[in-house]
Amino acid sequence: MATITELLATSLEALKQVQKEKDFMILKSSDLSRNNLKRLVDNHFLRPILKGWYVVTDPGTLPGDSTPWYASYWNFISRYSNDHYGKEWCLSAEQSLSIHSGSTTIPKQVIIRSTQASNNTLELLPPCSIFNLKAELPTQIVLDDRFQVRLYSLPEALIACSPVMYQNDSICMRTALAMIRDSSEVLQILVDKGLSTKAGRLVGAFRNNGREDIANDIMQTMKRMGYDVREENPFDAIEPLQHSQSPYVTRIKLMWKEMRVVVIQNFNRPKSPLNSEDFLARMEAQYKLDAYHSLSIEGYRVTDYLIEKVKSGLWKPDSTDTDQRNALAARGYWQAFQKVKASVSDIFNSNEAGTIIERDLPLWYQEMFMPCVSVGIIKPSDIVGYRRHQVYIRQSMHTPLPPEALSDAMSTLFELLKSEPEASVRAILGHFMFTFIHPYMDGNGRLGRFLLNTMLASGGYDWIIIPVEQRAPYMDALEKASVEGNIEPFVKFVGSI
Numbered sequence: 001m002a003t004i005t006e007l008l009a010t011s012l013e014a015l016k017q018v019q020k021e022k023d024f025m026i027l028k029s030s031d032l033s034r035n036n037l038k039r040l041v042d043n044h045f046l047r048p049i050l051k052g053w054y055v056v057t058d059p060g061t062l063p064g065d066s067t068p069w070y071a072s073y074w075n076f077i078s079r080y081s082n083d084h085y086g087k088e089w090c091l092s093a094e095q096s097l098s099i100h101s102g103s104t105t106i107p108k109q110v111i112i113r114s115t116q117a118s119n120n121t122l123e124l125l126p127p128c129s130i131f132n133l134k135a136e137l138p139t140q141i142v143l144d145d146r147f148q149v150r151l152y153s154l155p156e157a158l159i160a161c162s163p164v165m166y167q168n169d170s171i172c173m174r175t176a177l178a179m180i181r182d183s184s185e186v187l188q189i190l191v192d193k194g195l196s197t198k199a200g201r202l203v204g205a206f207r208n209n210g211r212e213d214i215a216n217d218i219m220q221t222m223k224r225m226g227y228d229v230r231e232e233n234p235f236d237a238i239e240p241l242q243h244s245q246s247p248y249v250t251r252i253k254l255m256w257k258e259m260r261v262v263v264i265q266n267f268n269r270p271k272s273p274l275n276s277e278d279f280l281a282r283m284e285a286q287y288k289l290d291a292y293h294s295l296s297i298e299g300y301r302v303t304d305y306l307i308e309k310v311k312s313g314l315w316k317p318d319s320t321d322t323d324q325r326n327a328l329a330a331r332g333y334w335q336a337f338q339k340v341k342a343s344v345s346d347i348f349n350s351n352e353a354g355t356i357i358e359r360d361l362p363l364w365y366q367e368m369f370m371p372c373v374s375v376g377i378i379k380p381s382d383i384v385g386y387r388r389h390q391v392y393i394r395q396s397m398h399t400p401l402p403p404e405a406l407s408d409a410m411s412t413l414f415e416l417l418k419s420e421p422e423a424s425v426r427a428i429l430g431h432f433m434f435t436f437i438h439p440y441m442d443g444n445g446r447l448g449r450f451l452l453n454t455m456l457a458s459g460g461y462d463w464i465i466i467p468v469e470q471r472a473p474y475m476d477a478l479e480k481a482s483v484e485g486n487i488e489p490f491v492k493f494v495g496s497i
Contacts, residue, residue: 423459
């Protein structure tokens with residue numbers, strides 16, 4: 001008779017086969033036998049999403065870890081909807097706009113439109129749910145390349161969305177408007193359906209967004225066709241924007257402009273009395289404490305002995321330390337810290353903080369992981385350029401940008417850092433935007449804290465150390481900024497350290 005462990009191994013083999021053939025993270029109950037399914041659920045290799053659907057999990061993670069679920073959320077929505085409705089479904093106009101405009105947040109409720117739906121709500125893993133809306137489908141449905149979900153086309157979504165979307169998510173709406181190339185994209189729908197009220201709203205929206213050409217063309221064409229169009233501005237403020245096919249670039253610029261006001265209003269730290277020479281000396285003296293807390297926040301087990309060993313040069317790549325991972329992280333942090341200190345010195349001498357960060361940040365990253373290259377854990381090419389794969393942040397409803405968006409997004413961040421006159425804004429939003437973009441496979445948190453402190457130094461503020469004991473409020477504040485667009489908790493957190 002097979003033992004319990006042998007039976008579990010058999011069930012895992014069945015799971016492996018299903019993953020190989022169908023999907024990596026999402027399973028239906030029909031994909032496995034009842035015994036295999038129960039065994040895997042009981043041993044926490046599968047977690048129920050709703051009746052008949054499961055997400056693959058790792059029993060070794062913390063109980064309730066939401067990372068596998070958030071990482072596979074859109075894949076589940078796609079599979080569930082295709083399973084129930086075939087190709088006769090799409091997301092709502094509002095959620096279509098969120099995805100078109102580069103939203104990186106998992107919604108608490110997704111609305112699925114289908115003529116076959118029954119207007120019911122299904123609770124998924126908290127805090128998520130589905131509302132199956134019985135409704136007509138749009139004229140054109142497009143398949144999103146990133147998430148494989150069915151959406152309204154961008155022009156039709158702009159026309160069909162609720163007017164309150166302009167106030168509830170102005171960044172989404174402005175980003176979507178900036179992606180429209182010319183008036184013909186929306187005019188064909190407006191004139192065929194005689195949508196004079198919606199035309200008037202779009203005229204006001206495009207004019208507010210700085211697209212006078214599109215606004216005038218819509219107004220003139222609709223009137224020429226005999227429609228009475230009355231212009232309506234759906235936004236609260238004026239925000240001229242240039243046309244951009246990259247929603248991420250536009251979104252980052254809008255977020256920066258909106259958040260910088262909050263930073264200036266709430267940032268409250270005294271300036272440092274130290275001159276540049278004394279600042280660098282103090283920075284060096286704080287290295288041990290800085291390394292301990294910054295590495296510990298990322299989950300590395302770091303001791304004073306290990307830090308001193310690395311700092312003194314006694315640790316070698318072929319060291320027999322029992323935990324080489326921690327030693328490599330500590331060595332990489334020391335090497336990166338030296339580059340950061342050189343950058344701070346250059347900033348004091350030149351006052352060109354943004355330009356120096358653009359030049360040096362890739363060097364910080366390379367030094368941080370050079371020890372891993374030295375021992376052959378990663379290839380040299382792995383620390384050149386930005387990541388080439390999608391990553392996820394543990395327990396976060398925010399999904400970092402896709403690899404193809406990173407170059408433009410980082411160029412935009414450097415542009416904003418160089419043009420921003422307020423050091424407090426460069427520091428707070430530099431850290432936040434860098435971790436929001438998440439350009440590297442690893443090390444983003446440590447590099448983000450280096451960026452925070454370098455920009456603080458550029459404005460005459462002290463170097464700060466975020467204690468590992470404050471990890472939870474620190475991560476919560478970043479999550480609120482990423483998911484809710486609320487930067488105030490992070491500003492106040494930094495001010496309280």
